[in-house]
Amino acid sequence: MNFLRRTVLAAAAVSALLASTAGLAADIKPRLIRFGYGLNEQSNQGRAVKYFAEQVEKNSQGKMKVRAIGAAALGSDVQMQQALIGGAQEMMVGSTATLVGITKEMALWDTPFLFNNTKEADAVLDGPVGTKVMHKLEEKGLVGLTYWENGFRNLTNSKRPVTKMEDLDGIKLRVMQNPVYLDSFKLLGANAIPLPFSELFSALETKTVDGQENPYNTIVSSKFYEVQKYLTISNHVYSPWIVMVSKKWWDGLSKDEQKVLMDAAKASRDFERKDTRDEGAKALADLKAKGMQVNELSPAEANRMRDKLTNVNASISTNVGPDLWKETQDALGKMRAG
Ligand code: TF8
Known part of the structure; x- marks a missing residue:
């Protein structure tokens, strides 16, 4: 074999190799994702969006970039939902x-009081019921990737301690x-x-x-303790x-690009729930240290509120459909029995 022939053969081998790896290589284009959220960067929400962004960059070898835009700079939740539906914002x-x-x-x-603890919440949200509800968004131009934890909500106010309904x-x-709230x-x-x-x-x-009412994490990160004196642990x-994700935009992505986002969403869910729970466990002490006056509802008062609120359950069941309502109650019943 002369030199020229060897060179040609080697070149052919290299290009064959390149062609086969190109076939295997992920179909990922440079993408810019504007990701909006309502809380500030220092919140559990802000930290989780940052984590999501890092995962997306890593899984796409830096081709897909997430621009995280917090503090409702792109608008309130409702405004951002419309921007996603219209395709003016990606996530x-x-x-x-x-x-x-x-x-x-x-x-x-x-x-109210649907879940007794985060274990029940995780199981139902990540299970068949949560998935079914999330898929309903697609008919409306939105693609839900995963649920994160905002958390159990508690009441604060600047007027007086709330120890009973009155x-x-x-x-x-x-x-x-939201009409139920x-x-x-x-x-x-x-x-x-x-x-x-x-x-x-x-x-x-x-x-x-x-x-207002929100989880401890938000009362801390949004500094509500500066303008609210009383906190009632209601976990209502x-x-x-x-x-x-905007469905308009999502539908134009390759399968590989969709997978990058899905994988990052799952990883961010696990990160976010742990981070939120870790922070939540310390938050009550923080809020007391900041001067908030905290009280728990007595079991009797909590039950009175609970009884009163069961009046909204019938209308929720009608709105979501009796089948979905029953499936949820059955799933919870099974978990509580075993
Ligand atoms: C609320 C919610 C908020 C979220 C956030 C802006 O009270 O709990 O924390 O909607 O994404 O509005």
């Missing part, structure tokens, strides 16, 4: 409660833009006022509203966050 994370106007089945997660009388309480707190006697989260701090500061509802 967001926000409360499931603000999605009920788009996908009525999301109201399932607004059921203490809520006349308290102007900000609620999420509105009805629930009206039933309990509060003057419930729906407001986007992005307007909440200043509404509390100017006393446009007296109180478990609130999920949901990570979503």
